[in-house]
């Protein structure tokens with residue numbers, strides 16, 4: 001079986017921009033965005049973001065009711081911000097993993113250097129911006 005570690009992960013530039021600007025806008029609160037895209041044998045493509053319908057400003061990723069999301073297979077993961085600046089998932093993040101990829105954007109949210117992508121085990125995945 002091919003694991004996600006062997007897949008090419010492609011993220012559209014517009015997705016990077018929206019994750020960065022949404023995180024800046026909500027800082028110092030935590031921002032959550034759903035990631036939409038396509039998964040096939042060789043690659044995972046992230047091509048759209050979506051503000052979760054149930055997001056309220058008090059929610060953080062760790063309190064967000066992921067089980068209440070609509071069953072939509074084009075949702076391939078969740079992006080959330082770390083106002084603390086830590087560019088790695090917490091234990092709670094991994095316990096709440098949803099979809100195929102977890103994108104973390106860390107303060108100061110300036111460029112893709114502040115963005116990292118992880119799989120369910122917490123491995124950092126390489127990605128390309130397209």
Ligand SMILES: [Zn+2]
Pocket residue numbers: 061080081082089090093
């Ligand atoms: Zn987190």
